[in-house]
Amino acid sequence: MDNEKMGRPVEIVSISFSNRPLTEISAIVEQEAAKGCDLIVLPETWRGNDAEQIDSEAVLTMRALAKRYNTYIIHPMFRLIDENKQANSAILIDREGEIVCIYDKVYPFWNEFDLTPPVASGEEAPVYQTDFGTIGMAICFDANFPEVWKRLAQQGAELVLWPSAYSAGTSLQAHAINHQFYIVTSTLLSDCIVYDITGKEIHYSKKPGEINISRITLDLDRRIFHENFNIDKRDALLKDYAGRIEQDCLMEREQWFTLRCLDPDVSVQQLAQQYGLEELRAYKERSMNGIDRMRGFRFVSKTI
Incomplete structure (x- = not known):
C-alpha cells in the first residue's frame, strides 16, 4: 500500500x-x-x-x-x-x-x-x-x-x-x-x-x-497522546487493529506517543475517540482547567 x-x-x-x-x-x-x-x-x-x-x-x-x-x-x-x-x-x-x-x-x-x-x-x-x-x-x-x-x-x-x-x-x-x-x-x-x-x-x-x-x-489524521491514562486503551487499539494502525513515534522522556493509520479504511482520530484515548492537547487543557477548579482560581489570570 x-x-x-x-x-x-x-x-x-x-x-x-x-x-x-x-x-x-x-x-x-x-x-x-x-x-x-x-x-x-x-x-x-x-x-x-x-x-x-x-x-x-x-x-x-x-x-x-x-x-x-x-x-x-x-x-x-x-x-x-x-x-x-x-x-x-x-x-x-x-x-x-x-x-x-x-x-x-x-x-x-x-x-x-x-x-x-x-x-x-x-x-x-x-x-x-x-x-x-x-x-x-x-x-x-x-x-x-x-x-x-x-x-x-x-x-x-x-x-x-x-x-x-x-x-x-x-x-x-x-x-x-x-x-x-x-x-x-x-x-x-x-x-x-x-x-x-x-x-x-x-x-x-x-x-x-x-x-x-x-x-x-x-x-492530518496522525495524532499525538500522553501516556497518562492512555496506555491500556492504546494497547487495546493496537491489538485490535494490528497491521492497520501503528505507533510510529514514542517519545520516552516526554511520555508522548503518536499513532498513524496504515489502512485507507480506518482513521486514527475516529478510533481514538472510540477507544477513549484523549489527545495530548485536550489532556493538557482538561488538566489545567481541572487543577484551576480544585485550587479555586485561574493561574493564567495572574500572568495578564
Whole structure:
C-alpha cells in the first residue's frame, strides 16, 4: 500500500522568494498547481509595501488560479481597509476561487505602524475548516507571541501556515511542541521549515536569492497522546487493529506517543475517540482547567 494515501494526507507547496513580479510568481503558482496539490502558500507581503485593494490584480490572479486548478492558495498582502488604515493580511482562497478567510497580523512589527496609512493590528486569530482539515494562519512577528498560537490551538487548528519575512526557527518549534500542530513556513528569505506535531523539524530547504519551492505531504489524521491514562486503551487499539494502525513515534522522556493509520479504511482520530484515548492537547487543557477548579482560581489570570 502507498503510505501517502493513508490517513488524511494534504499536499502543500511553499513558494519562498522576494522581489519578484506578479507575472513570474503567477507562472510558478500555475506550474505547481498544475502538478496537483491541496494548498499553496506565498511569503509575507510579497508584493511589496504598497497597500492593495482586496480586488487587486494580484488577488484576482490568485483567485483564478485556485479555481482553475482546484487548490487553496494563501496570498499575503498589505490590504487597504480604508484611506486611514491598512492590514498586514493573509488571504485564504478556496478551490472555487472564493476568499473564505482573512487573517490580519495580530502583532505588526514596529515600522508597520509608520507606514501610510498605518497598519492596524488584527483582533482575531481565526481558523478555517477546509476539505482536508482545520487550518490557521499567523504572520512573521506573531512568532514571538504565544497568545496567537494558543488561540489557534483552542479552536482546533491542525496545521498553521506562517508567511514571513524571516525564518524564526526554534521560536516556531516551541509552538509546534506546545500545541501539537504542524507548521509550514514561506519566507522572503527563500527558505521553508516544516515542524511535525511532535515539534521535530521534518523539512528545511533554502535557496538564497532564488525561488525556493518546497512540496510537502502531511498526514492530518496522525495524532499525538500522553501516556497518562492512555496506555491500556492504546494497547487495546493496537491489538485490535494490528497491521492497520501503528505507533510510529514514542517519545520516552516526554511520555508522548503518536499513532498513524496504515489502512485507507480506518482513521486514527475516529478510533481514538472510540477507544477513549484523549489527545495530548485536550489532556493538557482538561488538566489545567481541572487543577484551576480544585485550587479555586485561574493561574493564567495572574500572568495578564
